Amino acid sequence: MILYLLKRLAVLAASIAAAGVAVFAFMALLPGDPAEVALGVNATPEAVAALRTQFGTDRPAAAQFLDWFGGLAGGDFGVSYVTSSPVGPQIGDRLGVTAVLVLGGMAVALLIAVPLGTFAAVHHRNPLGAAISAASQAGIAVPAFLAGILLVYVFAVKAQALPSGGYVPLADDPAEWLRGLVLPWLSLGLVQGAVLTRYVRSAVLDVMREDYLRTARAKGRGALGALWRHGLRNASVPVVTVLGLQLATLLVGAVVVERVFVIPGLGDLLLNGVAARDLLLVQGVVMVLVAAVLLINFVVDVTYHLLDPRLR
Amino acid sequence: MLSVDGLDVHAGPVRLVRDVSFGIGPGERVGLIGESGSGKSLTALSLMGLLPEGVTASGRATLDGDDLVGVPERRLKRLRGREVSMVFQEPMTALNPLMRVGAQVAEVMTLHGRPRAEARERAVHLLGRVRLPRPEQIARAYPHQLSGGQRQRVMLAIALANEPRLLICDEPTTALDVTVQKQMLELIAEVAPALLFITHDLAVVASVCERVVVMYGGRVVESGPIREVFTNPRHRYTEGLLAASRLTPRGTRLPTIKGSVPAAGGFPDGCVFRNRCPHATEACEQEPALTGDGHAFACWHPAG
Amino acid sequence: MTGRMNASLLTGGALVGVVVLAALASFVWTPHDPTLVDAARKLHEPGGGYLLGADKFGRDTFSQLMVGARTTLYVGVVAVGIAALLGTPLGVIAGMTPRGWLSELIMRVNDLVFAFPALLLAVMLGAVYGADTLTAMIAIGVSTVPAFARVARAATLQVMVTDYVLAARAAGRGPGAIATRHVLPNIGSVLIVQASVSFAIAILAEAALSFLGFGTRPPTPSWGRMLQESQELLFSTPRLALWPGLAIAVAVLGFNLLGDGLRDFLDPKLRRIRAER
Numbered sequence A: 001m002i003l004y005l006l007k008r009l010a011v012l013a014a015s016i017a018a019a020g021v022a023v024f025a026f027m028a029l030l031p032g033d034p035a036e037v038a039l040g041v042n043a044t045p046e047a048v049a050a051l052r053t054q055f056g057t058d059r060p061a062a063a064q065f066l067d068w069f070g071g072l073a074g075g076d077f078g079v080s081y082v083t084s085s086p087v088g089p090q091i092g093d094r095l096g097v098t099a100v101l102v103l104g105g106m107a108v109a110l111l112i113a114v115p116l117g118t119f120a121a122v123h124h125r126n127p128l129g130a131a132i133s134a135a136s137q138a139g140i141a142v143p144a145f146l147a148g149i150l151l152v153y154v155f156a157v158k159a160q161a162l163p164s165g166g167y168v169p170l171a172d173d174p175a176e177w178l179r180g181l182v183l184p185w186l187s188l189g190l191v192q193g194a195v196l197t198r199y200v201r202s203a204v205l206d207v208m209r210e211d212y213l214r215t216a217r218a219k220g221r222g223a224l225g226a227l228w229r230h231g232l233r234n235a236s237v238p239v240v241t242v243l244g245l246q247l248a249t250l251l252v253g254a255v256v257v258e259r260v261f262v263i264p265g266l267g268d269l270l271l272n273g274v275a276a277r278d279l280l281l282v283q284g285v286v287m288v289l290v291a292a293v294l295l296i297n298f299v300v301d302v303t304y305h306l307l308d309p310r311l312r
Numbered sequence B: 001m002l003s004v005d006g007l008d009v010h011a012g013p014v015r016l017v018r019d020v021s022f023g024i025g026p027g028e029r030v031g032l033i034g035e036s037g038s039g040k041s042l043t044a045l046s047l048m049g050l051l052p053e054g055v056t057a058s059g060r061a062t063l064d065g066d067d068l069v070g071v072p073e074r075r076l077k078r079l080r081g082r083e084v085s086m087v088f089q090e091p092m093t094a095l096n097p098l099m100r101v102g103a104q105v106a107e108v109m110t111l112h113g114r115p116r117a118e119a120r121e122r123a124v125h126l127l128g129r130v131r132l133p134r135p136e137q138i139a140r141a142y143p144h145q146l147s148g149g150q151r152q153r154v155m156l157a158i159a160l161a162n163e164p165r166l167l168i169c170d171e172p173t174t175a176l177d178v179t180v181q182k183q184m185l186e187l188i189a190e191v192a193p194a195l196l197f198i199t200h201d202l203a204v205v206a207s208v209c210e211r212v213v214v215m216y217g218g219r220v221v222e223s224g225p226i227r228e229v230f231t232n233p234r235h236r237y238t239e240g241l242l243a244a245s246r247l248t249p250r251g252t253r254l255p256t257i258k259g260s261v262p263a264a265g266g267f268p269d270g271c272v273f274r275n276r277c278p279h280a281t282e283a284c285e286q287e288p289a290l291t292g293d294g295h296a297f298a299c300w301h302p303a304g
Numbered sequence C: 001m002t003g004r005m006n007a008s009l010l011t012g013g014a015l016v017g018v019v020v021l022a023a024l025a026s027f028v029w030t031p032h033d034p035t036l037v038d039a040a041r042k043l044h045e046p047g048g049g050y051l052l053g054a055d056k057f058g059r060d061t062f063s064q065l066m067v068g069a070r071t072t073l074y075v076g077v078v079a080v081g082i083a084a085l086l087g088t089p090l091g092v093i094a095g096m097t098p099r100g101w102l103s104e105l106i107m108r109v110n111d112l113v114f115a116f117p118a119l120l121l122a123v124m125l126g127a128v129y130g131a132d133t134l135t136a137m138i139a140i141g142v143s144t145v146p147a148f149a150r151v152a153r154a155a156t157l158q159v160m161v162t163d164y165v166l167a168a169r170a171a172g173r174g175p176g177a178i179a180t181r182h183v184l185p186n187i188g189s190v191l192i193v194q195a196s197v198s199f200a201i202a203i204l205a206e207a208a209l210s211f212l213g214f215g216t217r218p219p220t221p222s223w224g225r226m227l228q229e230s231q232e233l234l235f236s237t238p239r240l241a242l243w244p245g246l247a248i249a250v251a252v253l254g255f256n257l258l259g260d261g262l263r264d265f266l267d268p269k270l271r272r273i274r275a276e277r
């Protein structure tokens, strides 16, 4: 297990480094000189050269990369060529908001999918189970931002019960913070919950056909007791993999949902960065999001190993 | 002790087991023989209340006065694993892969009220009793670390844990190697309280059981003490089955029974064996009753 | 080996058929010019030649939906095409040399690309080159490559241990011949199912990208942008959000069901290999 963990950590580190090279190569080695762009067409060559030295863009690409990538670990994402402010703290501020959004969305998805998927599997022969399957199939076809718009229409426009957007920091007003997050969480969670319900259903159905469930019943457990004690953990093994993929999907979904609800998260920062052509900022946010996806994959793999003794 | 009386098993309109009756006395070891499709496994599962979804049993079966058929699940639950236990055919999949073996043995005891610590301790003792080497170590192992034979011993330990009155074994050795099979059979014969042993293998029945019940087409066609049935079979199906299994001195098999077992619901009326029986006459279109004390059979034109 | 028609296949096929028909019809006829701005018809109510009404610029919603179907299918076809053309050979190579360094390299790079969702790729491309239909298609296509490669690899691994491949190898056939004569024909059905599922995801991605302004540029109609434009009018004219939203859902549902149905219909042998979402 320790050996596996070390090996998997090495793969994670290598992947993040490779992703760093890819992002850097794509964003930083492009035609167009940030110093010239920053100073405009009327700048003197001396001023451009001086700014280049200040930016560090006159050095070889490899040195620039190592500088940038080495700084990431300490939260130093460089200083924006456009706004002249450091990128790191901006990302730090926004990261928490997006994390809350994604984790809340995931929680909603799990709260929907685990009971509904299990129920649909246990009752797969009767109409209610089939109806859940059909509803989840339909839910998959709705993108998160569309769900967001529909939710705004129902809860903000019609019922006027919740704000249609905006974000109040937790420290300012916890109640408003929560009210503002309900619809974004639901937008992300309902759709992912629909997807997840299908996986939970099929995982539980598979487990229900297993011999060891019959063994558990032969020991004197009822059908549901056997499923609870012996089925759910086994069913969670395939579901965990899907959860990881979903977290990654949610991270991206959050970018769009932040736009729908005007929430100042990473996605909002990213899109603003693109609008301002602040390449270093875009580069930094992309790197953080990609690293998060890789980290999620890592956690999923390790969880998988912890859950299933056959892999140890 | 166990008495089965007029047991029927249905899947919707299809009758899979018809009017099966037999009994098992305390300490008695009874074999239930039949090909696949004969209804022998369904008979066993209905005694456990573990029939698959959509399949139902009716009739009467009691174990020392406790009803086993037609009673609510919550009453059956209390009997399963305590008064009557079962070992299944496939040891590779019958254990939960994510749970340590010791915990799986202990579970059947805590489930029926034994304190956790005591159950843990007794689990190790039971693993030793089914002759698993180094039981403490096995208790901490996961199923995938054990061989098929070892896993089947674990299943046996689970079945014996609460000292049940009846043990049901459904082809418990079919999936095992020949050498392992023999040890397993000896072990079962030794530890079983009263035994209902289900198999298609005549040699296995002969080595374990005292009495045999032969099933075909969902019915009991013959039953009696094993020596008598095997040396002097009366029903034509039993006769054919024995002939087919007996090896000639040169080791070639005698011709097997003509034709093949019909699909469920496809058996003829009257004598269910009628369409394959070389001795069938018009009389066989009527259903023959199971008659005879001790050695009973249901055939209009019995052998011998 | 073909199976029976099933409900998923029929429903999915019908929904996809509606979208395709709308797209094809839009080449020759739409009720109105979908890009024609006319202040006089601003927020025209449904009816009177405007089946679903008009938006704040007076553009006919129904016509926009028809041409939007075209945009969606166009992006989907190119993106899935990119993914299939790149992913399939990579997956087949990885599956035919399961223990080689090449296979290892392919799968590692695959995992890395997998960490770059379509949206991030599109945003990166957009930040550098300016976003349009092309960057959206490339981003969605590249991000879908890993799904194809994985599925192709899994299917190839299964085909490689079948008797006829073993016989062909014993007869001294080269890897190229085995790949084209045995592997590709046998994994074809799995790839078709994957293509259908990937198409559904491509539609979702395209909608999200044009919603954010990283997809097809105005004035070409696209469902995602219709939704984005409708958002500010949600209080007064919710129907503007309803129709493009419904169109997206119908198209995605159609391709998902079609994928499920095709899996059951085409090849029961390889059903264990699930399409990657």
Ligand code: SF4
Pocket (backbone or CB within 6 Å): B235, B236, B237, B271, B272, B273, B274, B277, B278, B279, B280, B281, B283, B284, B288, B298, B299, B300, B301, B302
């Ligand atoms: S009753 Fe008739 S058909 Fe049945 S076994 Fe006896 S002889 Fe054969």
